[in-house]
Amino acid sequence: MKMTPAQMDARIVRYGDLKPCKTAFIDAHTPGSDQKENFTIIGGGVSESADQHVHITETPGFNIGAAGQPPKCRNSLHSHRTAEVFFVLKGRWRFFWGRWGKAGEVVLEEGDIINIPTGIFRGFENIGTDYGMIMAVLGGDDAGGGVIWAPQVIEDARNHGLVLGENGKLYDSKKGQALPAGVSPMPLLSEEQLKDFPELTTAQVLPDYVARYWDMVALSDRQPCKVLGAEGLLRDRPGFEIDFLTRGSIPGTAYATDRHEVLMPVRGYWRMDWDGGSTVLNPGDTAAIPPGLSHSLTPAMTGEAALYRIRNTDDPAGLTGRLS
Structure with a gap:
């Protein structure tokens, strides 16, 4: 693609x-x-x-x-x-x-x-x-x-x-x-x-529904931190999952997924290369990556860099987060 x-x-x-x-x-x-x-x-x-x-x-x-x-x-x-x-x-x-x-x-x-x-x-x-x-x-x-x-x-x-x-x-x-x-x-x-x-x-x-930025930074030094999902810090399955990525959790190699993926930078500037072009994502930008598109992410500058990645799942988007 x-x-x-x-x-x-x-x-x-x-x-x-x-x-x-x-x-x-x-x-x-x-x-x-x-x-x-x-x-x-x-x-x-x-x-x-x-x-x-x-x-x-x-x-x-x-x-x-x-x-x-x-x-x-x-x-x-x-x-x-x-x-x-x-x-x-x-x-x-x-x-x-x-x-x-x-x-x-x-x-x-x-x-x-x-x-x-x-x-x-x-x-x-x-x-x-x-x-x-x-x-x-x-x-x-x-x-x-x-x-x-x-x-x-x-x-x-x-x-x-x-x-x-x-x-x-x-x-x-x-x-x-x-x-x-x-x-x-x-x-x-x-x-x-x-x-x-x-x-x-x-x-x-607080224990199961809130995750702190610096805790996620510490957990993402070698791989993406799973924030929300069946294996996440916040164990919920609401129809999407969320990962937290920093400079240390990015291999720099291209990948593709059969899921929809949304990238939302929090800190720093991120270079995104895909099969057909390249751009830089800034804090506050939102990028919707279609399934099957090969792409890669690398911090575009030195210093702090963090990004949330959201993907759809097969879990129903229902009352999964409810407490009583």
Whole structure:
């Protein structure tokens, strides 16, 4: 299999070319959450807005997205039906969870990764001093069909002009929009339904769902560090697996796989050669490598270099990460 540079360019989303959407979700007008930016890089993600730009529509069994937020900006409490895995590209972030966001929390630094257990309400905020960026992997081609919001999020949004229809679309009264005939507002979860969302402590989540950057660096000095998967530090099988690569774990020889592969640099610059061309991947770039394409990776400069590699698996993208 060969691929021209132009064909590969269409499969690489550069960090500087990312197109944000500031009205992606129901809390887009809610104070404290109204400055966040949502990015859909591979697949349609879970955005509720028709304004959301999708960079690569073809999905490899999972979706790739990102969230950019200024300091003190937060993403409201929500849940997903499939896996949601984040790694920190820029900044310092606090992840919190539970019905009211008080059951547990963890602070992640640049390069750290968290596989948030499926079926719990979760939120996150930038607690750093500059604009921050987190990258996300969502399980499934359709990312579980959307977002499940904590009831208070829907109520707060309504008070600030945004209504979510039961069709999963947003309507903004500030723009003169209203629910179409025959479309009802998204119903709030009942108290009985809320019992299905576990309240997990920090001690329950940290050991099996969080991996630290420097621990992964230490484990990848001779071979890629298996981060998420049946044999990973985070033992989950949500329909994709994640490896962590550094300068020491790259043999430099070309390889091909029968899986879809997505490369996401965290630190340093990476030269990627393939059968048909060559390019350099920078931190924040996302490259979708098709099955069967022979390619190789080498750090393009001296110094620190780290990269996440995601591949689809045959495992179902379901409730594999759930705790109770």
